[in-house]
Amino acid sequence: NAGVTQTPKFQVLKTGQSMTLQCAQDMNHEYMSWYRQDPGMGLRLIHYSVGAGITDQGEVPNGYNVSRSTTEDFPLRLLSAAPSQTSVYFCASSYSFAKGSQYFGPGTRLLVL
Amino acid sequence: TQLLEQSPQFLSIQEGENLTVYCNSSSVFSSLQWYRQEPGEGPVLLVTVVTGGEVKKLKRLTFQFGDARKDSSLHITAAQPGDTGLYLCAGALDFGNEKLTFGTGTRLTIIP
Numbered sequence: 001n002a003g004v005t006q007t008p009k010f011q012v013l014k015t016g017q018s019m020t021l022q023c024a025q026d027m028n029h030e031y032m033s034w035y036r037q038d039p040g041m042g043l044r045l046i047h048y049s050v051g052a053g054i055t056d057q058g059e060v061p062n063g064y065n066v067s068r069s070t071t072e073d074f075p076l077r078l079l080s081a082a083p084s085q086t087s088v089y090f091c092a093s094s095y096s097f098a099k100g101s102q103y104f105g106p107g108t109r110l111l112v113l
Numbered sequence: 114t115q116l117l118e119q120s121p122q123f124l125s126i127q128e129g130e131n132l133t134v135y136c137n138s139s140s141v142f143s144s145l146q147w148y149r150q151e152p153g154e155g156p157v158l159l160v161t162v163v164t165g166g167e168v169k170k171l172k173r174l175t176f177q178f179g180d181a182r183k184d185s186s187l188h189i190t191a192a193q194p195g196d197t198g199l200y201l202c203a204g205a206l207d208f209g210n211e212k213l214t215f216g217t218g219t220r221l222t223i224i225p
Contacts, residue, residue: 004155035215040122042201043156043215058212090155101146102213104155 001026006091006105013081013112021076021108023091031094032074033058033102034066036087043090049074081112116140117204117216125222129191134219136185136202143205145178145185146213150199192223 007022025032033048035058045058049068063085065077074093078085088109092102120135136145144163148156160169162178162185169176173196175188189196202216 040217042117042119042217043203045212045214048212059214092155101158101161102156104157106153107155 003027004091004093004103004105006108008108009106010109011111013078013110015081015083015112017081019078019081021078021089021091021110023074023076023105024072025093025103026072027093027103028071029093029095029103030071031096032068033092034064034074034076035090035092036060037090038087046076083112086110086112116206116214117202119200119202119216119219121219122217123220125224126192127224128193131188131190132192132221133186133188134200134221136216138183138204140206141182143182145202145204147176147185147187148201148203150201156201194223194225197221197223
C-alpha cells in the first residue's frame with residue numbers, strides 16, 4: 001500500500017495563477033481532508049469529505065475548491081493564488097475523523113509570489 | 114483565538130530527562146488525539162483517548178485525558194534523541210460532527 005500520496009511536493013506560483021494539488025489514497029477510507037500548516041498555528045482544516053460526492057467546508061475554505069468523484073482521489077484547487085496561501089498543505093484520510101487515525105500524506109510546500 | 118492551546122511552544126532538554134507537555138481548552142472534547150510530526154513529513158498518530166480521566170501508555174510515553182475532557186498531557190520518561198519532533202494534539206469537538214481541531218504544537222528537541 002502506498003498510503004496517502006500527494007503531488008507535487010513543491011510548487012511556486014505567481015499571484016493570480018490557479019493550480020490543483022493532487023491527493024490519492026489506497027486504503028479505501030471514506031473520510032478525506034485537506035489541511036494547511038503555518039508556523040505557530042498548527043493544522044487548520046480547509047475542506048473535508050465524508051464520502052464520494054460529498055464535501056464540506058472546514059475552518060479556512062476561502063480561495064479553495066474541492067471535489068470527490070471517487071473514494072480514492074480528493075484534489076484541492078486554488079482558484080486565484082494569493083501570497084496568503086503560501087503554506088504547507090497536507091491531505092489526510094481515515095475511516096473516522098475522531099476515533100481512528102488520520103493518515104497524512106507527505107505534504108505539498110506552496111510558495112505564492 | 115486558538116481552541117486548543119499547547120504549552121510549552123518550544124522545549125529543549127538533555128537526553129535522559131523527563132518532560133511533560135500540555136494541551137488545554139475551555140471546550141469539552143468527545144475524544145483527543147496526539148500526533149508526532151518530523152521535518153518534511155506529515156503527522157503520525159500516537160494515541161487516541163476517549164474517556165475522561167483515561168491514561169494510556171506507549172513505551173516511555175504516558176498520555177492522560179482530563180476528567181472534564183477539556184485538557185490532556187503527554188509525559189515522556191527518559192527522553193531520547195528519537196523523541197525529537199513536533200507534538201500536536203487534536204480534539205473532536207462535537208459528538209455528532211467529528212471534525213478534528215488541532216493545537217498549535219510543541220516543538221521538542223532532545224539534546225544527546
